[in-house]
Amino acid sequence: MIVVCPSCAKRYALDDARLAAGPRRLRCSGCGHVFVAGQQAGAAVQPGAAAGALALVADEAREFRDLVRRTLEALGCRVETTDDGEAAFRFAVERRPALMVLNVYLRRLLGVAVCEGLKGSPDLKRTRVALVGSVFKSDRFVRGPGNLYGADDYFEDVIPEADLRRRLARLLGRPAGAGPAGARPAPAAPGGRQARADGARRGPEPEEEIRRLARIMLSDLKIYYPDRFASAVAGRRVFENFREELAKGKDLIAHRFPDIPNRIEILAAALKEGILEERSTIGSDPAGSPA
Numbered sequence: 101m102i103v104v105c106p107s108c109a110k111r112y113a114l115d116d117a118r119l120a121a122g123p124r125r126l127r128c129s130g131c132g133h134v135f136v137a138g139q140q141a142g143a144a145v146q147p148g149a150a151a152g153a154l155a156l157v158a159d160e161a162r163e164f165r166d167l168v169r170r171t172l173e174a175l176g177c178r179v180e181t182t183d184d185g186e187a188a189f190r191f192a193v194e195r196r197p198a199l200m201v202l203n204v205y206l207r208r209l210l211g212v213a214v215c216e217g218l219k220g221s222p223d224l225k226r227t228r229v230a231l232v233g234s235v236f237k238s239d240r241f242v243r244g245p246g247n248l249y250g251a252d253d254y255f256e257d258v259i260p261e262a263d264l265r266r267r268l269a270r271l272l273g274r275p276a277g278a279g280p281a282g283a284r285p286a287p288a289a290p291g292g293r294q295a296r297a298d299g300a301r302r303g304p305e306p307e308e309e310i311r312r313l314a315r316i317m318l319s320d321l322k323i324y325y326p327d328r329f330a331s332a333v334a335g336r337r338v339f340e341n342f343r344e345e346l347a348k349g350k351d352l353i354a355h356r357f358p359d360i361p362n363r364i365e366i367l368a369a370a371l372k373e374g375i376l377e378e379r380s381t382i383g384s385d386p387a388g389s390p391a
Contacts, residue, residue: 152177153178153198154195154198155197155200155201156179156195156199157172157179158182158183158188159232160203160312167264169181171261172199172268175265175268177198184206184208185202185209185211185213188206188214189209189217192218198227198228198272199227199230200215200228201230202215202229202232204320204323205319210319210322215229219250229252230271232254233254233255253270253271306357306360307360310366310367310370311367311370313349313352313367314371317345317346318371318375320345328341333378334379338375339371350367353367
């Protein structure tokens with residue numbers, strides 16, 4: 101059995117026989133937090149149990165997060181938001197939401213790690229989880245992201261609003277047209293256009309969005325190529341070892357932000373900063389690398 105510390109999300113593998121006699125008190129070796137493992141999950145919120153089900157949207161403050169929040173509210177949910185992975189995990193432990201929509205890249209704790217922690221815990225695995233996708237397309241990988249980490253669904257942040265509503269309703273166990281009595285549908289995007297989380301939307305400045313996409317690019321590499329990525333970071337060869345993948349990211353930036361003359365320089369600087377942060381976590385000497 102996988103047991104997850106509710107304070108720091110550190111995971112432990114325990115023999116089921118140790119928990120057969122009942123719950124046990126454990127002290128986390130990472131943060132010192134004392135918690136109980138093996139509690140029954142009877143108090144967990146059941147997905148789609150009733151109008152007013154609790155949901156959490158964990159993503160950066162942007163138009164797409166607002167769209168998901170409005171859609172869930174139109175489906176009758178009580179919705180809270182965060183952009184922090186550790187806060188998202190603590191929320192799950194303390195509040196037992198029916199649904200969590202997690203960006204794969206969150207501050208302090210990746211959304212995929214939050215998902216894995218939820219699905220590995222008998223107390224939390226009833227919470228449905230949707231992962232929100234990334235720069236690189238899922239068909240590039242042997243396994244689709246929806247099959248990773250136990251997620252119940254996976255979708256890109258460029259998705260037709262009607263499709264988003266249908267998939268969220270399915271996760272909640274409801275018809276797509278369902279909602280609280282008297283509720284109005286979620287507002288459509290201005291002019292009837294598909295709501296999109298790209299550079300053309302209102303929201304963060306282009307420079308901020310480029311830096312966000314740089315972080316997601318590195319997150320994708322870390323998620324899908326963990327051993328190769330760690331080796332490349334330690335050997336200061338990320339740009340060389342992932343030349344093709346990063347070139348696709350540069351093409352995406354050029355397409356989304358054609359009017360930003362220094363877009364590639366902003367991207368390269370953000371990538372280098374992210375690589376340095378990754379290197380610091382594995383204890384290697386920081387050093388620059390050419391873009």
